[in-house]
Structure formats: C-alpha cells, structure tokens
Amino acid sequence: MAQDGWLRKYGELVAGKRTRWITIFIWVFTAAILSMTLPQVGQKEINNAPNLESTEPSVVASQVIEEQFPSSSGLPALLVWHNESGITPDDLAHVKELSLQLSDNPLEGQTEPVPYHQLPDAALMDQVSKDGTTFIQPIFFLESTDTETLDSNLEKIKETVAAAVGHNPFEEATDSTKLSARVTGPAGIAVDATALFSGADVSLLIATVIIVLVILLLIYRSPILAFIPLVGVGFAYGITSPLLGWMAGEGWITVDSQGISIMTVLLFGAGTDYCLFLISHFRQELARHENKMTALMNAVKDATGAVAMSGFTVVLALLALLLAKYGAYHRFAVPFSLSIFIMGIASLTLVPAILSVIGRASFYPFIPRTLEMKQQRAAAKGKPLPNQTAKGGFGLAIGNLVIRKPIAVTVISVIVLGVLAGFVPQVKYNYDILSSFPKTMESREGYDIIAKSFSSGSLAPVTVVVDTEGKETGIANYLKSLEQVALLSEPTAGVKNTDLQSYSITLSMNPYSLEAMSFIPELESKVAAYLSETSGISSPKVWIGGQTAEQHDTKVVGDRDRNVIIPVVIVLISLVLLIYLRSIVAMLYLIGTVLLSYGAALGLGWIILHYFMGVEGIQGSIPLYAFVFLVALGEDYNIFMVSSIWQKRKRMPLLQAIKEGVSETGGVITSAGLILAATFAVLATLPIQVLVQFGLITALGVLLDTFVVRPFLVPAITVLLGRKAFWPGRVYEPAEPSIQRSN
Structure with missing residues (x-):
C-alpha cells in the first residue's frame, strides 16, 4: 500500500545503515549546542508569578489598597514570637531591637515598618495573646518582591534575631519555655512552597529514573534495552530544557518549579511508553525476520502511525490549557506539550537509529530469533531442533x-x-x-501557634475598603456585628482620597478555608447593601483584598477554566x-x-x-x-x-x-x-x-x-x-x- 511504502521510506531515512549515524549526530549536536548557548529552564523559574488577571476583584482591590493605603499594603511576613512560659519584657526587647534594625536598615523590597521600637512595653504587652505566650510582628514587602529576594530577606532577619537573642529561636521547639520564633504569613508560605518544590526537583528526577530503570529491567530483563528509552528521554529533556529556558528568558512563557517537576515525570513516563511501543514491534519482527534492518523497517512502519497520533493527542490536550485564565494552569501548557512533542520526535527518530545500530543485542541476553535461526543454533550445538509453538500466554x-x-x-x-x-x-x-x-514546615508551625493563641484569621487578615462619599456611615459598628469577624482595626483614610476608608478584619475562621472564601462575596454584598440602605449611597463602592479574597477569585476562575x-x-x-x-x-x-x-x-x-x-x-x-x-x-x-x-x-x-x-x-x-x-x-x-x-x-x-x-x-x-x-x-x-x- 502507498502508506506502507511511505512509512518504510521514512524508516530508511532515519534509521538506514548510513542515515542512522546522521540521525544520532543531529540529536547529539543539537542537544550540545542548545545546552551551551541557551539557559536551562531551571535558571528561568519564576515561582511568584501572578495567577490572577488584573481585572479580578481581589487584584483590583490590591491596587486600590497599594495606591491609597501604602502603609498597610504589601506582602506580609508574620514573625511569630512564642514563649510557652509567657512572653517577658526581655522577649519584647528583641522585638524592639529588630524593629529598630529594620527601620534604620530596611531590606530589599521592604515597605515602611511598624515602629514597635517607639512603643512603650505596656503597649506591646497589650498586643500579646490572651494566654500571654505569643506576639506577632508583621514585616511588609512590596507585592512584586520575588521569592528569591523574600527568602534572602527572611534569612537576614533570622540571623539578626539569633545574634540578638543569644540562641537560635527558629530552631527552638515551639513547646519550649525558651523564646522560639517562626516566620509565616503569605511571604513565609511563598518561601516555604518554593523551597519544597525546589528541593523536590532533584530527588524527583533521581527517583523517576530509578523506578523506570528497575521496572524495565524486571519486565524485559535486558540491561541494554532498559537504557535505550532513558537515552531517548534524556536527549528529549536535553533539548526541551534549553528551549523552554530561552522562551522564558524572552518573556514568551513563564515557568515555575511545580510545572517543571510534573513535566519531568510526564516526560519519563509518557516518553518511555512511546519508546516501548516501537521496541515491542521490533522484537516481534525480529522473531519473523532474520535481517535486523528488515525487522526494524517493519517495526517503524507499523508503530509510527500509532505513536505519532498518541503523541499528537497528548500535545493537543495539554495545549488546551492555554485557554485557562488561571496562571498556574496556563503556565503548564507550553512546557508540557513541548516536552511531549519533542519526545515523540525522539521516539520516532533517535530510538529507531539506536536500535538500528545495536540490533538484536538490544535484547541481550534474551535475544529474539526466527525459528530458522533457533534451529541453526540448536543444530550447531547438537541440541534437539525447536519447533514453532503457539505463544500468547496471559x-x-x-x-x-x-x-x-x-x-x-x-x-x-x-x-x-x-x-x-x-x-x-x-x-x-x-x-x-x-x-x-x-506539619513540621516553619510557616505551618507558625500558623498553628497563631491559631492556638489568637484567631486563625490573624494569619491573613481581610482588608475592606469603602467609599463613604464624605458621609458618616457607621460601617465599623456594622462590621463588628458580623459573626465571622473576630477583630476589627481602626479605620484608615486614603492618602489621595480621604473619602476612602480601610478596615483590617481578622476572621474567626481559617482564612484559607472554603467557609472563609465563601464569606468574601457575602461580605461585599452585605457592606454594599448596608451603605445603600443606611447612608443613602446609591452606587456603593466596596473593595475587598487579602489572601482570602484572592483564594475566592482563584476558585471562581478555576471553576471557569474547568468548565x-x-x-x-x-x-x-x-x-x-x-x-x-x-x-x-x-x-x-x-x-x-x-x-x-x-x-x-x-x-x-x-x-x-x-x-x-x-x-x-x-x-x-x-x-x-x-x-x-x-x-x-x-x-x-x-x-x-x-x-x-x-x-x-x-x-x-x-x-x-x-x-x-x-x-x-x-x-x-x-x-x-x-x-x-x-x-x-x-x-x-x-x-x-x-x-x-x-x-x-x-x-x-x-x-x-x-x-x-x-x-x-x-x-x-x-x-x-x-x-x-x-x-x-x-x-x-x-x-x-x-x-x-x-x-
């Protein structure tokens, strides 16, 4: 048939006796050149890229807060000071000392610090938890501060604190009667999340390679065969990584450590599958044909269509993630689809070329042979001639x-x-x-201390901004009356528009819970209705910011993307x-x-x-x-x-x-x-x-x-x-x- 003839010519083009060396050289040369001239994808990771578009309500609120209330805006790191036997004046002296240090020598990206060093001890003691064990010191950074800078800043804070305290409170157990400290809040969580994924990259790669190698050895019992798919995957990764690094460097795509970790797993798993499908056809054909090239050309002819269509199916499905509005989904599309696309090419070019070179020895020591070859070997050794028996097994x-x-x-x-x-x-x-x-992660431990000593909502307060239009609204008393509100701050007026008032709300629940997230639209509608009914404001303007509001928008956008x-x-x-x-x-x-x-x-x-x-x-x-x-x-x-x-x-x-x-x-x-x-x-x-x-x-x-x-x-x-x-x-x-x- 015409199609079979075309596929056979394709096989000869990529894996013929001469062309196989050209194919291998092209892959080696391309991988080497790209690796030497382009950055690896890991060098271009951005782990704090925004997931929500600028038009989402929480993002709009964040922009209003940053413009009108700069002293209360930013990404907070919550330094949780804890002493199981009770916070002492000496402990608070360390709080003041750090506050003075941050005021005199602000860190990169740090906003105006809370001036605890200017407050009397009595005022600080009023902010200690009711059980007397915990004090929270917020340190704000610009929203745009990257995770690497945040990590460096937090390390400097820890070094400063450890030097002042005389022991390292960040290594002290949280149930100790000595002063302990933990960093949590959005900044601490972001740093810990990045560290988790960064630490997982290498271990994940090693574990994936080992598991693939072990399974291949157990199933096929051939050390050479076990490494052939890994070679194909390795070259595919060697080309994919610098290409993604180059695209990220040009600003065409954004990559993060979580996406690269999953991409590695996908590449090894799916890539090995494509290679095995071709290899299995080759083994079947070697049992029918004495000439290894004939067997390989038949294998390429039979396997190419299925492998190409399978890879194309996966690439299309992954590219559909480009339709996502949520950043994390959208960022996965190009790395995932490109890695599978290149792996598909490798399985249909490089792997056939390698099989052409190694031939039957690929399956050593269980080399597939035709019946005639088996009979010739048996006769040469003086053994009984084998007969063709039906196979199929399970x-x-x-x-x-x-x-x-x-x-x-x-x-x-x-x-x-x-x-x-x-x-x-x-x-x-x-x-x-x-x-x-x-549970042993620092930001998790800090959160647990806050939840135990304060309201868990202290971890990520909700900011409510209302436009009073110059009227007396009584909105503070209304907010205090809501059962979901555990604590309400004093109002702050906008620096450019004094009609705007900002309130920081500490929720009476976990600010990352579904219950808290569902409260956000309810809070917005209730505040708008209150302003309309009691103050005569016809079109109330209400903005709600903070981590809980962002999580609510994340759920809404995620549901949209899924649908x-x-x-x-x-x-x-x-x-x-x-x-x-x-x-x-x-x-x-x-x-x-x-x-x-x-x-x-x-x-x-x-x-x-x-x-x-x-x-x-x-x-x-x-x-x-x-x-x-x-x-x-x-x-x-x-x-x-x-x-x-x-x-x-x-x-x-x-x-x-x-x-x-x-x-x-x-x-x-x-x-x-x-x-x-x-x-x-x-x-x-x-x-x-x-x-x-x-x-x-x-x-x-x-x-x-x-x-x-x-x-x-x-x-x-x-x-x-x-x-x-x-x-x-x-x-x-x-x-x-x-x-x-x-x-």
Whole structure:
C-alpha cells in the first residue's frame, strides 16, 4: 500500500545503515549546542508569578489598597514570637531591637515598618495573646518582591534575631519555655512552597529514573534495552530544557518549579511508553525476520502511525490549557506539550537509529530469533531442533475471554468502574495552601501557634475598603456585628482620597478555608447593601483584598477554566480519533470508556485519600489536572491497541483481529502502564499534599486504563458492535471463523 511504502521510506531515512549515524549526530549536536548557548529552564523559574488577571476583584482591590493605603499594603511576613512560659519584657526587647534594625536598615523590597521600637512595653504587652505566650510582628514587602529576594530577606532577619537573642529561636521547639520564633504569613508560605518544590526537583528526577530503570529491567530483563528509552528521554529533556529556558528568558512563557517537576515525570513516563511501543514491534519482527534492518523497517512502519497520533493527542490536550485564565494552569501548557512533542520526535527518530545500530543485542541476553535461526543454533550445538509453538500466554487468554464472553466482560467492567465513579459526588475540595505543607514546615508551625493563641484569621487578615462619599456611615459598628469577624482595626483614610476608608478584619475562621472564601462575596454584598440602605449611597463602592479574597477569585476562575477546558479537550481528542480511525462509533465509545475510567480514578482516589489517609478534602486544582492527563494518556493506550486491531482486521476476521490485537499489545501496554503509573506515583512520595493527591489519582487512572479499560472493556465493546464499530468507515473483513460466544 502507498502508506506502507511511505512509512518504510521514512524508516530508511532515519534509521538506514548510513542515515542512522546522521540521525544520532543531529540529536547529539543539537542537544550540545542548545545546552551551551541557551539557559536551562531551571535558571528561568519564576515561582511568584501572578495567577490572577488584573481585572479580578481581589487584584483590583490590591491596587486600590497599594495606591491609597501604602502603609498597610504589601506582602506580609508574620514573625511569630512564642514563649510557652509567657512572653517577658526581655522577649519584647528583641522585638524592639529588630524593629529598630529594620527601620534604620530596611531590606530589599521592604515597605515602611511598624515602629514597635517607639512603643512603650505596656503597649506591646497589650498586643500579646490572651494566654500571654505569643506576639506577632508583621514585616511588609512590596507585592512584586520575588521569592528569591523574600527568602534572602527572611534569612537576614533570622540571623539578626539569633545574634540578638543569644540562641537560635527558629530552631527552638515551639513547646519550649525558651523564646522560639517562626516566620509565616503569605511571604513565609511563598518561601516555604518554593523551597519544597525546589528541593523536590532533584530527588524527583533521581527517583523517576530509578523506578523506570528497575521496572524495565524486571519486565524485559535486558540491561541494554532498559537504557535505550532513558537515552531517548534524556536527549528529549536535553533539548526541551534549553528551549523552554530561552522562551522564558524572552518573556514568551513563564515557568515555575511545580510545572517543571510534573513535566519531568510526564516526560519519563509518557516518553518511555512511546519508546516501548516501537521496541515491542521490533522484537516481534525480529522473531519473523532474520535481517535486523528488515525487522526494524517493519517495526517503524507499523508503530509510527500509532505513536505519532498518541503523541499528537497528548500535545493537543495539554495545549488546551492555554485557554485557562488561571496562571498556574496556563503556565503548564507550553512546557508540557513541548516536552511531549519533542519526545515523540525522539521516539520516532533517535530510538529507531539506536536500535538500528545495536540490533538484536538490544535484547541481550534474551535475544529474539526466527525459528530458522533457533534451529541453526540448536543444530550447531547438537541440541534437539525447536519447533514453532503457539505463544500468547496471559494476553491470549484475555483475548479469548473477551471474544467468547463480551457481554459479561462489558457488564462487569462497567459495574466496577461505575461503582468507583459513583463516589465522585462525595468528593470534597479545599483551597487551603497550608494543608499541602508538612506539619513540621516553619510557616505551618507558625500558623498553628497563631491559631492556638489568637484567631486563625490573624494569619491573613481581610482588608475592606469603602467609599463613604464624605458621609458618616457607621460601617465599623456594622462590621463588628458580623459573626465571622473576630477583630476589627481602626479605620484608615486614603492618602489621595480621604473619602476612602480601610478596615483590617481578622476572621474567626481559617482564612484559607472554603467557609472563609465563601464569606468574601457575602461580605461585599452585605457592606454594599448596608451603605445603600443606611447612608443613602446609591452606587456603593466596596473593595475587598487579602489572601482570602484572592483564594475566592482563584476558585471562581478555576471553576471557569474547568468548565471551558474539559469540553475542549474532549472535542479535540474526539476529532483526532475520528481522523485516525475514520469511525464515529469507535470514537464515541473510546471517549466514553476513558471518561468512565477518569471518574473511577477520581472516585477511587477519594476513597483512599479520605477513608484511609484521613484527607478532609483534595486540592481544587486536582480534577482538571487529572482529567487532562488521564483522558489524553488513556487514549494513548486505546490508540495503541485499537490501531493493532484496525490493521489486523484488514487481513483477518474481526474476532481473530481482536484476539490477536489484545494478545500482541497486552504485554507492551501493561509494561508501559506500570511504568507510567509508577512515575506518577513517585509524586506521592514528596512532602507536598497537592502532588501526593495528583500523583495518586493519576497513577490509579493509568492502572485502571491498563488493566480494565484496554484489555477488557474496549475490545469487548468492539466485539459486541462488530461491523458497526467501524461505521461509517470502510470494513475490511474476511469471513468470520466459527468462534462460539457464551455469556
């Protein structure tokens, strides 16, 4: 056929006896040049990039606060002084000393400090917690201060405090009768979050490489073969990293440490899968052809279409994240899609070239040979001649089961997945940043002290700004009357518009909780209604700023992104399947099975996280992340298997094609699924709950696709639909053999 001839010529172009060296040289030269001339992506990370657009209410409020109330604006670091036996005048002397130091020698990006050094001890003692153990000293920095500068500033503060106190209070246990100190608040949380992800990069990379290598060795028992996919992934990363670094340096994209960490896992997991699909075809062909080049060209011909379409599917799904308004989602699109795109090219060019060079030795010591080659080796050693025996093993057994009992297999698979998906409505979500941190993290410890000694709302006060239009409003008394308000500051007048009044509210609840977030729009509407009804202000202007308001906007924008991106991903993948398979029916049930698998993964993940690990709610970003990855990667496996069935049904009856397709792809898809699931599971070993939850749910989804959807559900549905599965595409189908079905 024309297509087969074109693909064979392509194979000769990238992996021929001469051209293979050109292919390898191009990859080595390109990776070397890019690495020497362009910065690596890790050098261009920006971990405090804004996630919300300038038009979001909390961002508008922040701009008003910064312009009109500069003394109360900025990013606060809360220095929590704590003495279990009670704060003493000597302890407060250290507070004054630090305040004087920050006033005389302000840090980079620091705004006007609170002048504690000018206050008498009695005034400071009034600000100590009711139990007498804790004092909070806020230190404000400009909102635009980058995390690296914040980290440096906090280290300088700690050095100053340790030198003054005589011991390091930041290393002192929080239940000690000696003075201890912790830095928390938005600035402390930002620094700790960056440190968590930065520390995770190297350990994640090492763990991912080791897990992939171990699984490959256990499955294929060939040290050479185990390293071939890793070489392909390594070169893909070697090109992706400087390209992303260059794009970030030019300001075209923004990258952060969290995105790069997940990109690394995706690259190793999905990249290894693509390589294995080609390698498995090569091994099958080596058992049929004595000439390794003939075998390789056949493998390239058979595998290229499926690998290319699988990679294209994932790239499209990840590019859909460009539609996101939330910065963290949007920033993932280019790194993820570019890494998969380059990995797809590597698996179809570099890996074939390497296999062409190494040949059969790639599988040493279990080298695949044709029957004639085995007989020749046996004769030379004086051993009995081997006969061609039927193979298939467990995969063949599954294929037989599927074509003989398709109804039972379909019903059982749907019930299992449906029951798990039934838990999805029970899933609870949270947007509490601190819940992702280990309990021993400094900002988490500082928050726990505040929550114990003060109101937990002290961690991130809410700022309410109202335009009084010069009228006496009595808004302060109204705000104090709200049950969600634990503490209200004295009003501050705007420096440019004195009609503007600012109030700092300490909530009576965790400022990062869903309850606090839902209070933000309620607070805005109540204040506006109060001003309208009691002060005669026709169009009240109310701005609400602070971390809680930002988290509320984050949830609103995140919900919007999920409602937009999920349908777009479904449409894009449906179009790819429709173009590749030329079947509306097949496209519909392949999409349907992956969606069912996604729901089952989310439900099973919730069961494990909630009922066995005690998690009260999963991070609100998890459903969208998991959906994009699981639907795209799940269709990868469907494409791998269905493409095999589609090819075989052109020369054999459909039932036979399904049986052989399931049998032949079973091993490679199972091993690929195990590797991909294991790489995502590596995320669950990190001390960051959002990655633990994402890694667990994604790994579960991959396993469900690998062991339920791909081997059982999809082929069983194909058996039940028969010729209709190809509608409206052309059906190539010889007469069916007499295979008896039973249910």
